Amino acid sequence: MITRTIFAGFGGQGVLLMGYVLSHGAMHKGLDVTYFPSYGAEMRGGTANCTVTLSDKKIASPVASNPDILVAMNFPSLEKFESTVVEGGTVFLNSSLFEERPSRDDIDVVPVPIMDLAREAGSARGENMVMIGTVCAKAGLLSLEETIKGMQAALKGKDKFFSLNQKAIERGFAFAADGK
Amino acid sequence: MPSEKMLMNGSQTVGEAAVRAGCRYYFGYPITPQNELPEYLSARMPEVGGTFIQGESEIASINMVLGASVSGARTMTSSSSPGVSLKQEGISYMAGMELPAVIINMMRGGPGLGNIAPSAADYFQATRGGGHGDYRTPVLAPGGGQELVDLTFEAFDLADKYRNPVLILGDGLMGQIMEPVVFPDFIDLKDLPEKDWALRGCKGREARAVFSMILGQKGELYRHNLDLQKKYDRITAEEQRWETKCPENTELIVVAYGSAARIAESAIEELKTEGINAGLFRPISLWPFPLPALRELSKQIPKVAVFELCLGQMVEDVILSVGERSEIYFHGLPGGIIPTPAQVAEFLRSIVKGDGKVGRRIEV
Amino acid sequence: MSTDIEYKKIFGWPESLKHNPTHYCPGCGHSIAHRLVAECLDEMGLREKTIGVPPVGCSVLAYNYFNFDMVEAPHGRALAVATGVKRVHPDKFVLTYQGDGDLAAIGTAETIHAANRGERISTIFINNAIYGMTGGQMAPTTLLGQNATTAPGGRDSRLHGQPIDISSMLAVCGGVVFVERCALTSVKQIRKAKKAIKKSFQCQLDDLGFSLVELLSPCPTNWKVSPKDSWDWVNEEMVKTYPLGVIKDTTGYEDKK
Numbered sequence A: 001m002i003t004r005t006i007f008a009g010f011g012g013q014g015v016l017l018m019g020y021v022l023s024h025g026a027m028h029k030g031l032d033v034t035y036f037p038s039y040g041a042e043m044r045g046g047t048a049n050c051t052v053t054l055s056d057k058k059i060a061s062p063v064a065s066n067p068d069i070l071v072a073m074n075f076p077s078l079e080k081f082e083s084t085v086v087e088g089g090t091v092f093l094n095s096s097l098f099e100e101r102p103s104r105d106d107i108d109v110v111p112v113p114i115m116d117l118a119r120e121a122g123s124a125r126g127e128n129m130v131m132i133g134t135v136c137a138k139a140g141l142l143s144l145e146e147t148i149k150g151m152q153a154a155l156k157g158k159d160k161f162f163s164l165n166q167k168a169i170e171r172g173f174a175f176a177a178d179g180k
Numbered sequence B: 001m002p003s004e005k006m007l008m009n010g011s012q013t014v015g016e017a018a019v020r021a022g023c024r025y026y027f028g029y030p031i032t033p034q035n036e037l038p039e040y041l042s043a044r045m046p047e048v049g050g051t052f053i054q055g056e057s058e059i060a061s062i063n064m065v066l067g068a069s070v071s072g073a074r075t076m077t078s079s080s081s082p083g084v085s086l087k088q089e090g091i092s093y094m095a096g097m098e099l100p101a102v103i104i105n106m107m108r109g110g111p112g113l114g115n116i117a118p119s120a121a122d123y124f125q126a127t128r129g130g131g132h133g134d135y136r137t138p139v140l141a142p143g144g145g146q147e148l149v150d151l152t153f154e155a156f157d158l159a160d161k162y163r164n165p166v167l168i169l170g171d172g173l174m175g176q177i178m179e180p181v182v183f184p185d186f187i188d189l190k191d192l193p194e195k196d197w198a199l200r201g202c203k204g205r206e207a208r209a210v211f212s213m214i215l216g217q218k219g220e221l222y223r224h225n226l227d228l229q230k231k232y233d234r235i236t237a238e239e240q241r242w243e244t245k246c247p248e249n250t251e252l253i254v255v256a257y258g259s260a261a262r263i264a265e266s267a268i269e270e271l272k273t274e275g276i277n278a279g280l281f282r283p284i285s286l287w288p289f290p291l292p293a294l295r296e297l298s299k300q301i302p303k304v305a306v307f308e309l310c311l312g313q314m315v316e317d318v319i320l321s322v323g324e325r326s327e328i329y330f331h332g333l334p335g336g337i338i339p340t341p342a343q344v345a346e347f348l349r350s351i352v353k354g355d356g357k358v359g360r361r362i363e364v
Numbered sequence C: 001m002s003t004d005i006e007y008k009k010i011f012g013w014p015e016s017l018k019h020n021p022t023h024y025c026p027g028c029g030h031s032i033a034h035r036l037v038a039e040c041l042d043e044m045g046l047r048e049k050t051i052g053v054p055p056v057g058c059s060v061l062a063y064n065y066f067n068f069d070m071v072e073a074p075h076g077r078a079l080a081v082a083t084g085v086k087r088v089h090p091d092k093f094v095l096t097y098q099g100d101g102d103l104a105a106i107g108t109a110e111t112i113h114a115a116n117r118g119e120r121i122s123t124i125f126i127n128n129a130i131y132g133m134t135g136g137q138m139a140p141t142t143l144l145g146q147n148a149t150t151a152p153g154g155r156d157s158r159l160h161g162q163p164i165d166i167s168s169m170l171a172v173c174g175g176v177v178f179v180e181r182c183a184l185t186s187v188k189q190i191r192k193a194k195k196a197i198k199k200s201f202q203c204q205l206d207d208l209g210f211s212l213v214e215l216l217s218p219c220p221t222n223w224k225v226s227p228k229d230s231w232d233w234v235n236e237e238m239v240k241t242y243p244l245g246v247i248k249d250t251t252g253y254e255d256k257k
């Protein structure tokens, strides 16, 4: 089993943090993991992305030719990475922000209204946590407990954010289960 | 006690490993993509009673390392390509004075300022001494993650064992990537062999000087260089490190190190499904280059594919190793672009098909 | 018949100097500076805990003359090397001994920053207004009009800039507690220099900060004058550009008369 995920969006959307939560959760689960943030010159224009690879075996390349999962938090990210996703892969979209959809029909598309869901969870700023919850649940990457553990490890020392973030993650899991 | 499993990027990993390997003196000057290392140590050194100084330049930093080393301490500096060029002066002096130290190069694209994307274009500089004079420094090329921990420990041991600077050659990719790592327990500095050459003041003994200028008219420098060479010969004989992953039916050896090797390994994995059986030969010590091991392997598998994150430097050592007996192919990517396994797979496919579309055949 | 004459040693070979003849030219200031440093270390009981850093310059072989631990530094880097040494051995006495090319040209950055960090190091700065070792090229300290092999016809401010007063530049650095300029070209000045060196050493022992003693030093060979004329030139010409005296003193020490 090997899963490669690219998280992409504007700086400030918590893109790197999503990857970080997934990485910590996966490590907690006992998987091998590599987390590769874009940096420096690539971050120009306020966009950010990171690649997280999970595997039950030792991971060779931390760089993915083609991701199995794309998490696009804005439209430019969808445009940039859509064509790289493997056949049969999944694209998670921030449907609160843009209406465009992938032109390919050989991939699964999961629009997630993260703004509304985050508000419902009582945490307007927890959009990225809703998204990571949805991704982990829908793609079967991590259990709810593992995702929460991942969040707590990723935000070590910032305990005051734990409970709101947990609610947002739970909201994401619920959305993945019943599509609302 | 060993640490629990931690998720850390490559630069931080080297920092923590260095501290646990007994390094208490770090001197460096900021440069991307390795700033996480000095940043990490600026907080970590005070916790362990160590010293962190941000020098005014790489030149100053490496000379602070020289001073700490001659005083008997385990000491380290780190930088990326342009900064490592500036450090060459100090490295040459330390080689001449036979002073141990660990120098990290998280390589970026060059020449000149280049860019901050990963690259492996400092292979010549690292493996051929780098500065002026007839000297060599052991060069270790980790694949990232846990190996960064292990080789940082080894680098300090090698440096002390041979009283010589040791380089760790990583790249910007490795510095940035986070992976789970486990750190061994802190070594006890008291367990290390006494450095009876270090300067601590001449109380109770003759005054002592450590220097690299040897002006004598009776062949003193000549003999000093021959002695150094004997040391390098010993290192060459005893300190070669490599990893081979060549199953029974391997038809093609891929030679790559560091991040390039990891990317190549995934490409090899991909090709298995197409019935192409490639194996990996990964030099871990770049100097001394594991020449005999590669030579032996190439006797059984004469097709050799070299993949580098530069336009051809290690390939020269591969040519020296396998000679004209083998078919050597080369594919290199200049700095600035992060290669994917798919690109390497294309190269290997093209060798098997013999269409010459990616990479080139090296005529020896 | 017995005599009761008591012998008292009033002059001798400092323990901090080895019994080796130096390679310095007749009239050169380096020999005098060496002797002063050695006497001060002896008198303050510092020899056995001293680690010295000689420069690259005419005094690169100082470790053949000084009888304490020494480590050679690359040209200009003495204060960076000394920083490394002092940080490992805060309880040891660390001094650098540097020429003007070493300290004020190639090593300017290392000098200013070590001083500004307030490294507990004492620096002996030999200003002979010339590159001695390499054969008389212009130094950053070369006087206007002074001949040098790379300033034929004399230093010209439009071409070469003004002579640099690095000691005054260092004095503005926060980490610096004591800077004094002396000359090695009269008995009176040599005595003053010795006092200044001792004071600088004391600054380090008292953990006050960085200190430096600049010594105007004759180089008859590269100035192409006789030893006597070289001494006169220091006393009459060089002091005009580099006035003698204390440049900075925040030690709070009361000078004993």
Ligand SMILES: Cc1ncc(C[n+]2csc(CCOP(=O)(O)OP(=O)(O)O)c2C)c(N)n1
Binding pocket: C055, C056, C057, C058, C059, C075, C098, C099, C100, C101, C102, C103, C126, C128, C130, C131, C132, C133, C134, C139
């Ligand atoms: C990197 C480097 N550049 C140049 C030299 C050559 N060099 C040796 S000593 C010296 C100048 C020494 O002048 P100064 O520091 O004034 O000392 P002096 O000989 O006058 O006492 C130079 C340029 C060197 N050794 N290293």
Ligand code: SF4
Binding pocket: C023, C024, C025, C027, C028, C029, C030, C058, C128, C132, C133, C218, C219, C220, C221, C222
């Ligand atoms: S060249 Fe000048 S500085 Fe050098 S030893 Fe001779 S007199 Fe002294």
Ligand SMILES: [Mg+2]
Binding pocket: C099, C100, C101, C126, C127, C128, C129, C130, C131, C132, C139
């Ligand atoms: Mg001079």
